[in-house]
Amino acid sequence: MLKEDLIFLTSLLKIYRKRYASKMQEVDNITQIINNIDQIITTKAYIV
Numbered sequence: 001m002l003k004e005d006l007i008f009l010t011s012l013l014k015i016y017r018k019r020y021a022s023k024m025q026e027v028d029n030i031t032q033i034i035n036n037i038d039q040i041i042t043t044k045a046y047i048v
Contacts, residue, residue, distance in 0.1 A: 007041065
């Protein structure tokens with residue numbers, strides 16, 4: 001995956017989290033995924 005793909009995926013998850021996540025646990029899970037992706041982007045450990 002390219003950095004742009006990860007950023008795009010993160011933004012989709014953020015939109016989903018705002019619009020559709022109804023349970024707090026689900027929001028927490030999505031937030032954790034977003035943080036993990038952000039960490040991958042920041043550390044430049046891109047998936048090839």
